[in-house]
Amino acid sequence: MKTMHSKQSGKALFPFIISLLIIFSVYLYFPASQGEQANYSAMTTQVSAHTVRSQENAIMIEAIGSARANQAIYIKSAQNDYVTSIYFEDGDLVSKGQKLVQLQNQQEQFAVKELSINLQEEKRQLARLTELSRSQATAKSLLEEQLARVDASEAQLESAKTKLNEMAITAPFSGLLGKREISVGAYINNSTVITTLDDISIIKVDFKVPEKYLAQLKNGMIVRTQNDAYPDQTFSGKVTHISSRIDSITRSVEVTASFANKSGLLRPGMLLKTALELSSNQALMVPEKAIIPLQDKHYVFQIEDGIANRKEVHVASRNNGWVAIDKGLSNGEQIVTEGIIKIRSGSKVSVKG
Known part of the structure; x- marks a missing residue:
């Protein structure tokens, strides 16, 4: 009986002992925790910051296009014969009308000379018959026949001259x-292909734009392009043609942009990264890395008097690592861009630099 009574007393004391241990642990932890929080609040965190400014916000549509020359042809001959002279070298820049190749043309020269002589004789006969027609009625019919011969000779001479020129x-x-x-x-x-000729004074680029933007497209819109051969250089051009048809498979419209190529850096066949400027306006622009997304809202840490406070903002658009803000910030405010994970609302901060 004593043994059972002792066991029941031990069971009754067990919850009491556990409670004492919990209270003791809280007592020991509470002051230390309070001290850590106080130290955290007093600590100054070094961060990088950006001053909000109103800047141009360009909405761009990016695409890939292939460059082509303004005009491009294969040089061929209209006549068949032997080449006697060549007046160009590989890769020459030539002007309109510049002579490139001469074919053997003695036969064509003789034909022109012969037809010129024949035409002169036909014209003398025409002049004689014209005088006779004034006094003789029978000469009028001969005059008409001679006029036809002169016209035929002139046509034959022109044809021979054309062949000689060719x-x-x-x-x-x-x-x-x-x-x-x-x-x-x-x-x-x-x-026979003699060579190729490309007019690269203007380079054209064809690229696709989703059909949902069709109503906003118009000639003259700014297009910027880059190529891996010149990674640090951007070329600017304008939209010069918008296709009248929508591709039923891709649901996109083909757009052509033209780029002045005075430097000659752009070449036909290049793969070009294009960016069509759909619209442009003034907006408060901040780096995308300063934005903190939480569920369906966005926040930034705004710095004022050395204190960073979390502030809700509204994102209007994003473009190439930058975000346009239309609500929540004002021109001239400073926000944290680096060191966000080390701070919380109310933290003391110092800006690098």
């Missing part, structure tokens, strides 16, 4: 020649 191959427009594909003495025809 024996000299010239540049149809100014541009950059490609590789020479023929040599002196070669026999060429109208399917």
